[in-house]
Every structure is written in structure tokens, then in C-alpha cells.
Amino acid sequence: MELIFEKSVAGRLGVALPDSDVPGSDFLPGNLLRTDPPPLPEVGEPELVRHFTNLSQRNFSVDTNFYPLGSCTMKYNPKVLEEVAALFSGCHPMTALLPGGHIFAQGSLELIYCLGRMLCEITGMDEVAAQPLAGAHGELTGIMIIHAFHKARGNRKHIVIVPDSSHGTNPASAAMMGYEIVTIPTAPYGDMDMNLFRKAMNGEVAAVMMTCPNTLGLFNPHVGEICAIAHEHGALAYYDGANLNAIMGKARPGDMGFDVIHLNLHKTFATPHGGGGPGSGPVGVKKELIPFLPVPRVVKIDDGAYALEQENPLSIGRISGFFGNFAVLARACAYIVLLGREGLVRVSEQAVLNANYLQEKLKKYYDLPYDISCMHECVFSAARQLKQGVHALDIAKFLIDKGFHPPTVYFPLIVKEAMMIEPTETESKANLDAFIAAMIEAAELAEKNPQALMQAPVTMPVKRLDEVKAAREINVCHLLAQGTGHKARD
Amino acid sequence: MSGADYCPNTPGEILEMLDSIGVGSIEELFEVIPPELRAGSLGLPKGMSEFETLRRMQGLAEKNSRKLIHFIGGGFYDHFIPSVVNHMAGRAEFYTAYTPYQAECSQGTLQALYEYQTAICALTGMEASNASLYDGGTALAEAALMALRITGRNRLIVDGAVNPFYRQILRTYLKNLQVELVETTPSADGAGREDIRLHVDDGTAAVILQNPNFFGGIDNLADLAERTHGAGALLVATVYPVSLGLVKSPYEMGVDIVSGDGQSLGNPLSFGGPSFGFIATRREYIRSLPGRIVGETVDVEGKRGFVLTLQAREQHIRRHKATSNICSNQSLCALRGLLFLCSIGKRGFAELATLNRDKAEYAKGVLGGVRGISVWNRTPTFNEFTLTLPQDARKVVEKLLSRGIAGGVPLGDWFRGMEQCLVVTVTEKRSREEIDALAENLEDALWS
Numbered sequence: 001m002e003l004i005f006e007k008s009v010a011g012r013l014g015v016a017l018p019d020s021d022v023p024g025s026d027f028l029p030g031n032l033l034r035t036d037p038p039p040l041p042e043v044g045e046p047e048l049v050r051h052f053t054n055l056s057q058r059n060f061s062v063d064t065n066f067y068p069l070g071s072c073t074m075k076y077n078p079k080v081l082e083e084v085a086a087l088f089s090g091c092h093p094m095t096a097l098l099p100g101g102h103i104f105a106q107g108s109l110e111l112i113y114c115l116g117r118m119l120c121e122i123t124g125m126d127e128v129a130a131q132p133l134a135g136a137h138g139e140l141t142g143i144m145i146i147h148a149f150h151k152a153r154g155n156r157k158h159i160v161i162v163p164d165s166s167h168g169t170n171p172a173s174a175a176m177m178g179y180e181i182v183t184i185p186t187a188p189y190g191d192m193d194m195n196l197f198r199k200a201m202n203g204e205v206a207a208v209m210m211t212c213p214n215t216l217g218l219f220n221p222h223v224g225e226i227c228a229i230a231h232e233h234g235a236l237a238y239y240d241g242a243n244l245n246a247i248m249g250k251a252r253p254g255d256m257g258f259d260v261i262h263l264n265l266h267k268t269f270a271t272p273h274g275g276g277g278p279g280s281g282p283v284g285v286k287k288e289l290i291p292f293l294p295v296p297r298v299v300k301i302d303d304g305a306y307a308l309e310q311e312n313p314l315s316i317g318r319i320s321g322f323f324g325n326f327a328v329l330a331r332a333c334a335y336i337v338l339l340g341r342e343g344l345v346r347v348s349e350q351a352v353l354n355a356n357y358l359q360e361k362l363k364k365y366y367d368l369p370y371d372i373s374c375m376h377e378c379v380f381s382a383a384r385q386l387k388q389g390v391h392a393l394d395i396a397k398f399l400i401d402k403g404f405h406p407p408t409v410y411f412p413l414i415v416k417e418a419m420m421i422e423p424t425e426t427e428s429k430a431n432l433d434a435f436i437a438a439m440i441e442a443a444e445l446a447e448k449n450p451q452a453l454m455q456a457p458v459t460m461p462v463k464r465l466d467e468v469k470a471a472r473e474i475n476v477c478h479l480l481a482q483g484t485g486h487k488a489r490d
Numbered sequence: 491m492s493g494a495d496y497c498p499n500t501p502g503e504i505l506e507m508l509d510s511i512g513v514g515s516i517e518e519l520f521e522v523i524p525p526e527l528r529a530g531s532l533g534l535p536k537g538m539s540e541f542e543t544l545r546r547m548q549g550l551a552e553k554n555s556r557k558l559i560h561f562i563g564g565g566f567y568d569h570f571i572p573s574v575v576n577h578m579a580g581r582a583e584f585y586t587a588y589t590p591y592q593a594e595c596s597q598g599t600l601q602a603l604y605e606y607q608t609a610i611c612a613l614t615g616m617e618a619s620n621a622s623l624y625d626g627g628t629a630l631a632e633a634a635l636m637a638l639r640i641t642g643r644n645r646l647i648v649d650g651a652v653n654p655f656y657r658q659i660l661r662t663y664l665k666n667l668q669v670e671l672v673e674t675t676p677s678a679d680g681a682g683r684e685d686i687r688l689h690v691d692d693g694t695a696a697v698i699l700q701n702p703n704f705f706g707g708i709d710n711l712a713d714l715a716e717r718t719h720g721a722g723a724l725l726v727a728t729v730y731p732v733s734l735g736l737v738k739s740p741y742e743m744g745v746d747i748v749s750g751d752g753q754s755l756g757n758p759l760s761f762g763g764p765s766f767g768f769i770a771t772r773r774e775y776i777r778s779l780p781g782r783i784v785g786e787t788v789d790v791e792g793k794r795g796f797v798l799t800l801q802a803r804e805q806h807i808r809r810h811k812a813t814s815n816i817c818s819n820q821s822l823c824a825l826r827g828l829l830f831l832c833s834i835g836k837r838g839f840a841e842l843a844t845l846n847r848d849k850a851e852y853a854k855g856v857l858g859g860v861r862g863i864s865v866w867n868r869t870p871t872f873n874e875f876t877l878t879l880p881q882d883a884r885k886v887v888e889k890l891l892s893r894g895i896a897g898g899v900p901l902g903d904w905f906r907g908m909e910q911c912l913v914v915t916v917t918e919k920r921s922r923e924e925i926d927a928l929a930e931n932l933e934d935a936l937w938s
Binding site: 001003004005008012013014015016017018020021022023024025027028029031032033034037038039040041042043045048049052053055056057058059060061062063064065067069072074075076077078080082083084085087088089090091092093094095096097098099100101103104105106107108110111118121122124133134135136137139140144147167168169171172173174175176177178181218219221223224247248249250251252255256270272273274275276277278279294310316317318319320321322323324325326327328330333334336337338339340341342343344345346347349350352353354356357360361372373375396397400405406408411425426427428429457460461462463464465466467469470471474475476477478479480481 | 528831
């Protein structure tokens, strides 16, 4: 499809701006001025609408397709949440930071405060900071809090332990704070190897980062013991909340012994994923870590009003522009209010039921490396299909032709040819059955006609794309590729 | 009435499924959780209908003052958003999709992000942009980390006129990385040239500037680029994208890495987020960029298509050796940015910048003429400028707020010795009447 830049016609006008009601000025001297405006497209609104409508139709999405992308919790996003977000769209964040300005932003501040209290109740933590702008940003914030905690105690701990089944963001976030990473392998039963973990623990370890249920979709029954061992060595226990959708109302990370957690509101609390963001990654902590939370923090003051604490000597400091991705926070808050205490429990129950149903129905056809009851997602291997030359990727591409977004493939890294399926609670049995049928068809094709799988997809606007060419002959900007509008340097 | 839960399975279907699994109840599926870790009932209210929820959230929204007239900026700006932006970004195929890992069924998002990258290059003059970052402050922190990686040096010089929030974020990000952060004294003459010249040396990774700066001043950074490059360091600038409709591009000024906040480009204020951060650079540094990047390629039949590319930099492959821990971007906000730029177009964007500049110039004249007030900046300004008041600006702002005007950002809390200074922002949305009313109210607040 043509680019919007290729549809541009010199002189074509877009949306009109209001006439000026003030005198013109020529205050900018020539050495500051552009000679030509930026080479943006010149298209009319009808053409613009058609371009982006057509583009949108080249996407699979939760609203158009079953989207069981493991670890991403692609559940339905209730439409009312969009209306809630719009209620606050005109609020300027700077208002609340002006002297006396918090009075003019009481609604927004109360929302952040109340969301924090509800998230504390759901997770068993004592306080939540809403500023982190995504899950990985929450992890980084959490690691900063852990670092500040140890520093305040004069500890010089320099190691962070992660299981090999962890999300890549865990070690990457810890490395950004200068920590050395020690990786613990997974034992045959699907959880972190306890013997190797015990051996790795010592006084140099600052934190253990766990995902529970882990990326195999398994709940580690030793999680309480892991936290206790960490504490014995003066380390803190970190909980990656990516998989919280499995256990709401069933177990709470705070009760398991975790000191610092992050949540992914866009996963568990049904805010739209937006094609890759915006997300929101609030951080929760236990009482002794509250002083280290990022600023500015929403606090309730004596007269019952909500205000901002802008400084705190122990705080890690500021980690984002203002108070977090507020419109995402507003959606998540409304979602929790909508569902309430029983609704959230039903969410986890149905998510786990759906995943176990899929696992049970598919395990005859695909290798299941850890054949035990799973939580909200299950991980299969295409090792059996590989014998016919069929990879997990080929099965994924075949599913696209069947109208399903593929599962996450090749993650977790510890499962060969991994296919990680997370159906979520918002899919009906009928949808699951249709997906199961497509997966069985793929398994049968792998035996009878592997070539058919390797050619998939054939129903999309494009067939398989040349990723090697993309990485070797880098073309990330149309203007540069065309040599227009850009003067090459030197 | 109890709330909806969007779980479609009927009791009958649930029984069938339990039967297939071979368990008697859903509860059995949770037996792996040890009893001592099981949660009791959640202390939350019971669910509500959509109507009740909406009414409750409306109640909260009404506790905000919705009638303030904004002359405040500080990183977020009250700009007009064409309707087409909301309508197109509101297409569910865009907003309920995720990161385009499976390229063939995500060409919509991928092509839009490629077009976004191109639009950011058009604005900044740069040769490569990523697919967006979280916000302007974190984008500047990522730009600084990128400069440290490229040069292998560990010293950064940050101009004192960079947004104080951005400098705070930088300090937070760099705290544990053995990086020396030198901050210069803010100057009414633009960048702190003397300090920068004094400090830049062969151990310096980058000089970091904001243009227009936090006080509104615009500067041509070309001489600083020369000085910085002479020491083998990089020039990093955070910019206000709307100003680029008029002001010379960062590329032309010799900037190596440019970043900024995209809120002004079609994203609502929304009490501070979400917006998006942008980052762009020269082509030789593309492999050092953090985050997602979309590239053009072809499919097996030679047809044009788009993929996530250069993924070998990223955390899901490299884990702790990645260029950044960033996993997502702010796709939907970046899409809004693209829609905004395409909807007003090349000529409209230049007009928008002119309109902002003209309104601010008018306001500068009127407000600068109020008894006791003088203009602080000694350089040209864009749509923000700084005034010196005859008393602490914080008190004045509080008085203006009670009259329904957010009259500017007082600097006392963030800049020592600038207690009497006020940064005033004037976007295209402010009318001449509103500007005149601000002048009258300022005079009144000062003298009566």
C-alpha cells in the first residue's frame, strides 16, 4: 500500500486553522528560521481518512480476532472505559503543581489515590506509585527502589537473581541499574531449581526477581519459601506482575512475601494495548519501602483533600514527566469499580479455566513440556512437528490464515519451539473450540503436507517478509530512502 | 445490581469444560497454591453497572475545575486537536492490537509507525527515528544513555535551562551508573555558553540542551555543536515539536540526537499522560537507538511490507545486554502524532507555528507593558516567555487561579533566585481577549 507521503500533492490543504486575531510579527531572526517548512504530507481530510481506515483493516486486533498472545493478556477492553478516559482529557497536569493548584485538580488526584488503595488491596501491598509508564518502566522503578533501600542501609549488594524463565525485561532493567545478573535454571518440574537457588543466595544478592505464575503458566508452590530465603540473606523479593490475571482474589504477592511489585494495568485491568502502548506499570511496595517511592506522590492531607508530595530525601526521584499515564489509570480504576470484588475473582477463575481447557484439548497433538495443571496460560512445544521440518513459526503463520492471532512463539526461551497460549477470560468456549480445531488441523498438516504450513500465510495483504533484508538494507525513513527533503550530511 | 465481568461462558459450558479437563470444580485448578498463601475475600466494593460506574467517574471528574484558562506549559501544551485524529486513532483495529510481532497480520500498525518515523525525521531533519518512547523526559534520559554508549565516556553536561523535571529524571536514571553530571547556570541569553565551553573536554560524552529552553528562549546551537564535536562529544537536544514549523531543524544546527515530548501533536492533556517521547538521530547511530524500530522490506513475492527490525538490540533477545529495557512504545499516541501532522499538513504546520509565535509575541508586548513587569529573556522566544514580576510569582499565580486563570508557571520552586519569574505560555487556542484579560488580572493582582 502507498505511504501517506506518496499520496501527498504540493499545495493540497488539510484541516484549516483559525485566523489570527493578533498582529503578525517577524521577531525571529534569519539564523533561527527554516527556509522551508518540514516536508510533511499534503493531503485532504477525505483521503487521510481513507488511508488510515484502510491501514487499520490490515491489523488483527482483539475487537476483530481471537488474540491469544501469551504473556500479553489480550482481553476485551470494555468500551465504557474510553468514555471514562475522555472525562479527564482537558486537565492540564501543571495545574496541580502550581501554588494552591491542587484544589483545582481534586478529582484527578483522588482517582490516582483511590486506584492506589484498590491495587494495594488486590496485591497485598502497602502503597502504590502510579508514575511508571509501562511494565518495563515499573520494573526499572522497582529496581531503583531496591537499590535506594540497600544504599540507605549502607549495603553494597551487587547481584540480582532471575530465573531463566523470566521476561527479558527483568535482567535488562536490573542491568540498567548496574547490577550483575545471576540466572537460575528451571528444574524438570517447571519451577526455578531450588537447590541452585539456595547455592546462589548470599549476602551480595540485592534482590530476587520472580514472575508468579511464571512464564510457563505455572504457579510455583515454593514462592513463599523463596521470599523467606531472600529475606534471610538481607535481599528483597521482587514480583513481576505480568501474570496477575491468573490469581486475583486467589493469592496476593504481598502475602507471599514480596517486597516490591509492578503491575501491568494494560494487561490485567483491561486497558487497550494500542498497537504497543500506552501501557501503565504502577509499582507497589511494603511499608518500609514507602519513603523510596518516586515523586511527585499523591497524598491525602489533614483537611481530607488530596495533594502532591514533591520532595522526599529518600525518594529515588522523578521517573516520568508528571503522575503517570493518567488516562490509562482512569480506565483501570473504572474497570475495577465495574467488576468489583467478585468480578475480579471470576476473571481469574475463567482465565485459568479457559487455559486449562485449551491445554487439555491440545496436549494429544503437541508436546507439553510440563504436563501439570496450568494457570492463565499454557506453553506447548512444536518439537514433534519439527521432525517434519515444521517450526512453531509455521504454525503461527497458518493460524493467521485461519483468522487467529498466533500465540507468542519462541518464548519462554527455555522451551524449544515454544508456543505460549493465553486465551484470557473474555473468550467463549465456542471461540476456544474453533482455535483448538485450527491447531489440530495444523498438527495434522505437519504430518501430511508440511509444505502448506511453510507457505502460510496466503490470505494477508503480504506474505512472509524478508527480515534479513530489513536489518541489512536499513530503510526506516521514507524521506531518506527517497533522498527527498533531506540533505545528506557532508 | 452486580457488575459485568465480560466472561461469556455459561454455567453449562463451564461444566462441560471442567468435565473435559477432568476436574470437579474451578477451585481444583487453584489447588497448587498452598493454603497459607490463599487470599481471603478482597476488601473492595461489589461490582456496578456501566451506568453507575460512569456516574461515579463523572462525579470525580466534576471535582476538577474545568474552566481554567491555560497560560501554562512546562512540557504539556493546550493545543487544538482536529476531530479526524480522535476518529482514526479510535479505530479498534489500531487501539485493541498489540506490538506487531506477527508482521503479516499487523501491517496497519507497522506501516503507520514507519510513516510516524518518517514524519519525525521530517520535523527534526534527522535520518532515523525509533517508533516512540514513553514521554519527553524519559526520551531525554534514553538519549543521554545512548550518548554514553556511543562515546564510551562518562561525563554529561546539562544546560541549566533544560526542563527541571527532565533534569530530575536524568538524575534518577543516572544515579547508579558512575556518570558525572555537570549542570550549568541558567542564562537569559540562551544556552549557558560560557559554562559549556569551560566544561566540555575529551571525557565528555554529550552536551544536553533544550530548544526552545524552559524559559522559552530560542537559540541557534550551531556554534555549540562545533565546540562539542571538537571535543569528540555529541550534542543532544530536547525540542518542542510545534516550534519546528518555524525554527531551523536540529539536524541543520548540528545536533546528533534529538528527543522531545509528542503530546503537543494530537494528544490531549489528560492530566499528564499518555503522550509519547520521540527520539531521532543521524544514520550512523541507528544501531544505538533504544526501543522498537520499524523497517521497510519485501515479502517472498517482492511486495512492499514492514517489520520490526534491528531486534538484536532488544531485551527479549539480548536480555541484560540490551541497549535498553524498553519493551513497548507508545504506539497509539505516536499514531495520534502522525494523524495530527498529516491532517494539518506541511503548510498548516508552518501556519500553526506562526500563529503560536504571533500570539505569544502579542502577549509578551501586553504583559511586558504592565506596571512593574519586565521581560526576562534576552533572546528571541517561541510561544513561551519569562516575565520578572515585582514580587514572588507564586503568590501572584495563586491569586490568578482564584480568578479562573492558570496564569503561568512560577519558577521559585525549581530555580533558586528566580522567585519573581513567571513562564507564560500562549498557544493558538488563546484569544486576544483572553490575553488582554490576563494582563488586566495581573495588574490587578500586583497593585490592588
